[in-house]
Amino acid sequence: MRLITPEHPLIKHKLTILRDENTPQPVFRQLVEELMTLLAYEGTRDVAVESVPVTTPVASTTGVRLSEPLPLVVPILRAGLGMLEGMTRLLPTAEVGFLGMVRDEQTLQPTTYAKRLPEELSDRLCFVLDPMLATGGSIIGAIDYLFERGAQRVTAICILAAPQGLEAVREHFADRDVTVVVGAVDEGLNDRSYIVPGLGDAGDRLYGTID
Ligand SMILES: O=P(O)(O)OC[C@H]1O[C@H](OP(=O)(O)OP(=O)(O)O)[C@H](O)[C@@H]1O
Numbered sequence: 001m002r003l004i005t006p007e008h009p010l011i012k013h014k015l016t017i018l019r020d021e022n023t024p025q026p027v028f029r030q031l032v033e034e035l036m037t038l039l040a041y042e043g044t045r046d047v048a049v050e051s052v053p054v055t056t057p058v059a060s061t062t063g064v065r066l067s068e069p070l071p072l073v074v075p076i077l078r079a080g081l082g083m084l085e086g087m088t089r090l091l092p093t094a095e096v097g098f099l100g101m102v103r104d105e106q107t108l109q110p111t112t113y114a115k116r117l118p119e120e121l122s123d124r125l126c127f128v129l130d131p132m133l134a135t136g137g138s139i140i141g142a143i144d145y146l147f148e149r150g151a152q153r154v155t156a157i158c159i160l161a162a163p164q165g166l167e168a169v170r171e172h173f174a175d176r177d178v179t180v181v182v183g184a185v186d187e188g189l190n191d192r193s194y195i196v197p198g199l200g201d202a203g204d205r206l207y208g209t210i211d
């Protein structure tokens with residue numbers, strides 16, 4: 001597993017407001033999108049491109065464009081949905097699939113309740129979006145499923161991660177092409193396996209408490 005933690009003052013600034021328990025929901029949503037765009041800038045460095053001729057009003061030259069098959073973006077519902085707009089702003093032609101997953105707060109095991117992905121995943125870079133990588137169970141489950149469906153390269157983009165979750169991902173995917181891009185690696189997990197200091201429940205802060 002390759003870990004990328006982009007160092008940028010704007011990421012730190014926006015993260016600090018995001019963490020604040022007094023930040024209102026509309027601002028929280030806006031910041032998740034903005035952070036996503038900043039993280040996507042780093043996370044998309046490896047997208048496949050090809051040379052193309054281009055004629056400007058002045059001369060002909062050679063440029064580059066994204067090559068086929070275009071990347072696939074997979075937000076993990078609910079919280080990952082808050083990152084989708086920030087990602088597609090940078091990659092408007094990407095295809096989008098969906099995985100719905102929820103972590104059982106007692107056992108910490110993730111359950112998948114929705115799957116909607118294109119047939120063909122091989123040869124395309126897959127991006128998994130989830131703001132929180134806590135124990136790592138959800139992101140491991142999501143990436144395992146993408147590999148099962150034929151994906152070969154997966155990049156997970158997260159806003160916060162706990163060291164133990166990252167270690168679990170590293171161990172689980174020792175022999176696979178997995179990259180994790182994360183805004184900050186926090187201190188650890190509390191007794192409910194929430195990231196510390198973290199930002200609380202990302203899904204609830206984006207969309208409200210439903211249970
Ligand atoms: O690394 P883990 O220990 O698996 O925890 C992280 C998962 O928990 C949160 O989702 P949650 O289950 O709260 O669902 P939600 O997005 O619907 O709120 C978060 O968005 C991750 O998917």
Ligand SMILES: O=c1cc[nH]c(=O)[nH]1
Pocket residue numbers: 079132134193194195196198199200201202203
């Ligand atoms: O800190 C955490 C851990 C799991 N899910 C969240 O939304 N936040």
Ligand SMILES: [Mg+2]
Pocket residue numbers: 079201202203204
């Ligand atoms: Mg949640």
